[in-house]
Amino acid sequence: MSADARSYLSKVLDIMEKNALLRHQVDWAEVRRQAFSRARAAQKPSDTYDAIRFALRTVGHGHSSFYDPEQVPNIEKAPPDSSFQGPEGRSLRDRVGYVSLPAVQGSDATYVRYVRQGREAVAKADHPGACGWVVDLRHNHGGNMWPMLAVAGPILGDGKVGMFVDPDGRTYPWTIQNGSPRQDGKAHDWGASTPVADSHAPVAVLTDGATASAGEAVAVAFRARPQTRFFGEDTFGAPTGNDDHRLPDGAVLVLTEVKDADRTGRSYDAPISPDVEIPTIGLRTGAADHVLQAARSWLLKQAACR
Template identity: 50%
Template sequence: MSSRHRWAIAIWAAVLLVGCASTPSPQEGARLSPEARDYLTEALDLMQQQSLHRAEVDWKAVRAQAFDRAGEARTPAETYPAINGALGALGDHHSHFFPPAEAGEADGGPDVVNAPTARQLPNRIGYLALPSVNGSDRTYAEYVRQGRAAAAATDRAGACGWVVDLRDETGGGMWAPLAVAGPILGDGPVGGFVTPDGKRAVWSIRGGVPYQDDSPQASAEGVTPLTVPNPPVAVLTARRTGSAGEAVTIAFIGRPVTRSFGQQTFGVPTGNAPHRLSDGAVIVLTGAAETDRTGRVHDGPIHPDEEIDTPARKGTDPTLDAATAWLSTQPACKS
């Protein structure tokens, strides 16, 4: 799973300019130049103030190790290994550092649309595959447009229930796949973010559109209500389902007549925000945990209701077979 896949869950913050670092103690970074020392302090202060696990970190040790690793750094760039080391010590496995030359990746990367696909399976079961998506607003809009159109066409063909396949949702933006899945999820709260100090941001679906609190996260253009409202849904996950894929997985947890199949997810169900440092580098910092609609906070891999580790051989898909077998037993698909 690439770093790009793993960072880009957008939360309530956009880009924070971190300009004022605290004054380090005389012992911290005594061998560094003043410029390098202030820069490393700036980054460490950000982590200490806003990281998800900040209360569990031995900051005295982390800071001492970072300044020791920076050695005799003269420039901000020479402190980058120390910053990466400190991020690794946070324990969230989701924060990431982008030097100035790579900072554009923190804004989404190139415009390549890997569009959702949908089709009808036997027994009138609809199938929707939601791959990962990353890029600009234009990329997300095109992903949503194509995904909504594909899902609507499958629904018109007659879908009594749905398989939502997240096995290739390895991370990126969470709102575009939620916008495609919105009509299947149904209106109402579906999850949220929570920070260590208890601040919450609620995810919901309204008229098929995903919201964070009262802010729509996608256009309503192309939203098509389902022919069969509130259908049974089978969610497919794999070990590569991560970050944004885990957010979509969480959105289905607690939904009525819904069951998940496959393997446990990657294990980073957390919210990140980008923070720009004084030289243009960006720290994408994990600052929030994710909760499902019941209020349960998720930490680590998400286990499906029915774990299936049978390897798929050519022409077979045991996870999909188990999901369609369950859907076929549901009243909506029996009639």
């Protein structure tokens, strides 16, 4: 094994040992032994990639990733216009507002577009003043949670809505101020959002088995919110936070480092169950949306919508 390859692999394993969510549960001497054994013939950093991916399978909590330099541009570029799917909103009967929050990942321009379209969708769904809300997180497989929270912020209401929790118990709060999210007190660049008619209105959140990662973070932000109920199926089971580590050769290590926790401090690292379980598997395209129907029926029984 060359000195360059050894130094590279050692650096990546150091990052994992210092930051991984599972860092206190891993036998690091054994992980290093096996990683270096797998890369024993490595002559350049790229020869260690298989060993790095092996180590991630052990310490990455199932949510971490490794991208080689050729893959990195594909995860950072904006999607073409033809494939961009932003939030959609509409007003259902009896003044129930509906907004869908799909996954989003890409460039800063992608996030700006998502937030702009999402805020327009919320405004459309709030006309002439929603008495309750359906927030649809089904099929939201994740990406970046902050543009999603920038859209959902006025519905969530101002204040603390959740937090990250690291293995040592340190917390990093998520808050909403003037309808916009703040990460550990730091504002994002999307500006204040237009308020909805009633930020305390009841909310029905829809989830399924494809609600994952950042989609689950948004679900967690709604957990323990007053007058909020969940409908559908268990989420995927990756309600954890990742951080990106760019390596000297341009590769990127995406490492799971924190759990998501709701506003009460309850943390999550497994599938999140709904309050009302309604299986959706097997429904044919165009069939009645029983999950949405159940959510709307519950909303119409709440005082604000009666």
